[in-house]
Amino acid sequence: MHPISIAIDGPAGAGKSTMARAVAKDLGYVYVDTGAIYRTVGYYIQMCGIGPRDVDGVTRLIDEVNVELQYPEDGLQHMILNGRDVTDEIRSPEMSEYASKLSTLAVVRDFLLDVQRDLARKHNVVMDGRDIGTVVLPKADVKIYLTASAEVRARRRLAEFRAKGQKSDFETVLRDIRQRDERDMNREIAPLKCAKDAVRLDTSELTIEQSVAAMKEIIEKRLNRC
Numbered sequence: 001m002h003p004i005s006i007a008i009d010g011p012a013g014a015g016k017s018t019m020a021r022a023v024a025k026d027l028g029y030v031y032v033d034t035g036a037i038y039r040t041v042g043y044y045i046q047m048c049g050i051g052p053r054d055v056d057g058v059t060r061l062i063d064e065v066n067v068e069l070q071y072p073e074d075g076l077q078h079m080i081l082n083g084r085d086v087t088d089e090i091r092s093p094e095m096s097e098y099a100s101k102l103s104t105l106a107v108v109r110d111f112l113l114d115v116q117r118d119l120a121r122k123h124n125v126v127m128d129g130r131d132i133g134t135v136v137l138p139k140a141d142v143k144i145y146l147t148a149s150a151e152v153r154a155r156r157r158l159a160e161f162r163a164k165g166q167k168s169d170f171e172t173v174l175r176d177i178r179q180r181d182e183r184d185m186n187r188e189i190a191p192l193k194c195a196k197d198a199v200r201l202d203t204s205e206l207t208i209e210q211s212v213a214a215m216k217e218i219i220e221k222r223l224n225r226c
């Protein structure tokens with residue numbers, strides 16, 4: 001039996017992490033947040049003073065990056081960058097922008113492809129990102145494209161920022177989300193799109209509980225068919 005993989009793709013703020021984490025916990029699978037891996041690589045390169053579009057600079061530095069994923073008791077995926085826990089630092093709006101720009105580079109995507117595939121070779125996974133069902137795990141057992149309107153996603157993000165005590169306003173968050181959608185969906189390599197064999201789930205009108213229930217139903221149906 002090969003390990004089972006569930007691929008969840010979708011735009012920023014669609015609720016992928018919340019839902020993927022809940023589903024993974026339920027199934028006893030490893031949850032892999034691939035956006036956090038891009039952010040961690042970005043964090044290192046940014047700290048070295050290199051811009052996200054500087055191909056030569058990024059190529060020079062990328063082999064210095066060692067990313068580890070750890071899963072302690074708190075249920076969160078901890079990101080360890082060259083031995084240091086950077087789980088909180090990578091969550092700023094600046095790192096969202098930086099990671100989105102950096103992820104357009106082939107050198108970065110190639111570097112991370114093996115890291116992601118290796119995890120899916122070793123464990124049953126629920127993996128979320130932008131290109132999991134299309135590029136990273138094209139043979140995933142279940143593929144879900146999770147989405148919601150830009151306005152709903154911006155409202156959810158704003159609530160998250162406020163809960164963490166970070167200041168922002170709706171217009172700024174909406175603008176950032178639209179810019180990120182534009183870049184993630186239109187980049188040349190591995191753009192965000194719904195895989196042909198993915199089930200599309202729009203959560204604009206659903207609560208978190210309803211979305212998780214809908215996702216579980218899709219997964220159960222697909223896994224029972226395998």
Ligand code: DC
Pocket residue numbers: 012013034035036038039096099100103128129130131132180184
């Ligand atoms: O999911 P996130 O918002 O933490 O991801 C940050 C950025 O990383 C996102 O804007 C695009 C990039 N990314 C990617 O290109 N491919 C993935 N599989 C995951 C994230």
